[in-house]
Each structure stands twice: as structure tokens, then as C-alpha cells.
Amino acid sequence: MNDAKKSEEKQLGDFIRGRLLFVEKLCEEKKLDKRGTMDAIRDEAMRLAGTPERREFLDHRVFKGVILSTSLLPDWLDKVLLEAISNVLKGRDATLFTSSSDESCIPFEAGRFNAHRQADTVFRMLYAGKAPGDWLTKSFRVLYQKCYGDDALKGLKIEQRSEREILISMDNRHLEKGSPMDCSTILGYLYGSMEKLGAKGIKIRHVRCSTLTASPHPVCDFVVSWSAA
Numbered sequence: 075m076n077d078a079k080k081s082e083e084k085q086l087g088d089f090i091r092g093r094l095l096f097v098e099k100l101c102e103e104k105k106l107d108k109r110g111t112m113d114a115i116r117d118e119a120m121r122l123a124g125t126p127e128r129r130e131f132l133d134h135r136v137f138k139g140v141i142l143s144t145s146l147l148p149d150w151l152d153k154v155l156l157e158a159i160s161n162v163l164k165g166r167d168a169t170l171f172t173s174s175s176d177e178s179c180i181p182f183e184a185g186r187f188n189a190h191r192q193a194d195t196v197f198r199m200l201y202a203g204k205a206p207g208d209w210l211t212k213s214f215r216v217l218y219q220k221c222y223g224d225d226a227l228k229g230l231k232i233e234q235r236s237e238r239e240i241l242i243s244m245d246n247r248h249l250e251k252g253s254p255m256d257c258s259t260i261l262g263y264l265y266g267s268m269e270k271l272g273a274k275g276i277k278i279r280h281v282r283c284s285t286l287t288a289s290p291h292p293v294c295d296f297v298v299s300w301s302a303a
């Protein structure tokens with residue numbers, strides 16, 4: 075494992091809990107056997123984990139333990155879980171990422187699901203009474219810091235380009251989970267949040283991605299736009 079990426083733990087507890095609740099919701103919608111699906115996801119996550127330490131962590135902390143909303147967790151965990159969930163539900167050649175809210179994938183839907191539930195629960199205060207533009211320029215910084223840490227926050231730039239268009243730039247390459255799959259969860263989270271804020275005609279595009287292999291871009295740029303009504 076790359077030492078530079080050996081992460082400080084972040085406030086990912088509620089985000090990770092949301093991944094498991096997302097699987098439950100999908101099982102209900104698709105009438106899948108919950109127990110069997112979760113067992114398959116655990117086996118796939120163990121396969122993807124890569125080291126005995128991580129397998130031990132997955133087994134004891136995640137699948138046999140209790141994750142609290144306030145739990146501090148390493149960021150590789152989300153990467154492994156999302157990939158395991160996608161592989162089990164959609165097959166190992168499933169699309170793991172998207173660059174537009176017009177095209178969905180499992181990580182996009184997992185992010186969207188978390189935004190919906192967190193807007194009603196743990197992060198309710200960050201959404202209450204906020205207009206979409208306010209949420210994007212103020213609340214999003216708080217959420218981003220929880221997930222990506224203090225170092226990443228220094229690189230977060232949010233620019234209002236017009237009344238209903240905002241550019242968000244970030245650099246997550248120093249994190250192990252920084253990947254196109256993770257960017258897709260951000261796309262989904264932004265989309266789900268805009269839905270909860272009552273925005274109409276929401277469009278989110280990931281116009282430049284720094285985490286794609288051999289990408290020439292130093293940052294990831296997301297353009298969020300919405301319509302007047």
C-alpha cells in the first residue's frame with residue numbers, strides 16, 4: 075500500500091451505513107434475497123480488500139460489527155464496498171462510473187440515496203431553508219470536509235458562474251478512494267441534494283476528471299446547473 079495514501083480516518087460512518095442501507099433498498103425494489111445478496115457482497119469485498127489486515131477490518135468492523143454515524147473510518151473502505159456492490163448487483167463488467175447526471179450507475183445511485191437520507195437525518199440542518207445555490211456554495215463545503223478531510227478542503231473551489239450554474243473543483247488524487255467511481259458518487263450526491271432542495275431541471279456534468287488513468291487534468295470539475303422552475 076502506498077504510504078502517501080495511507081489515510082487519516084474520516085467521518086465516514088454515516089456514509090458507509092448508507093451504502094449498506096442502499097443495498098437493502100435495492101433488494102426490496104428488485105425483490106432480491108437480502109441475506110444472500112449481503113453475503114455475496116461481503117465475499118466480493120473480501121476478495122477486493124487485498125490484504126489480510128483489510129479483510130480482518132471488513133469482517134470485524136463492517137460485517138460483524140456496528141458502524142455508528144459518528145464512526146471514523148479509512149477511505150479505502152468505501153471504494154471496496156462500492157465496487158463489491160456494483161459487481162454483485164450488476165456483474166463484474168458493470169459500468170462503475172458516469173460523467174453526467176443523465177446516465178446513472180450504481181455508485182451514482184448510492185451517492186444520490188445517501189443525499190436523500192442524510193438531508194432528512196444527520197445533515198438536516200445543512201439543508202433546512204437553503205436555496206440550491208446557497209447549499210452548493212456553503213453547505214457542500216462542510217459535507218466535503220467530513221468525507222475528504224482537511225487537506226482536501228484546501229483545494230475545494232466553488233465558483234458561481236451565473237444565477238443557476240455553479241462550478242465545483244476539487245482534487246482527491248491524494249486519497250486512496252479518489253477514482254472515477256468516487257467521482258460518480260459525488261455526482262449522485264450533488265444530484266440527490268439538488269432534488270431534496272427542490273431544484274428543477276437539474277443537470278450535473280463532470281467535465282474534467284483528474285482521477286481517470288493518465289488524465290491531463292489537475293482537478294476534478296463538476297458543473298451544476300438547474301432551471302428557474
Ligand SMILES: [Zn+2]
Pocket residue numbers: 253254257280282283284285286294295
Ligand atoms: Zn473526477
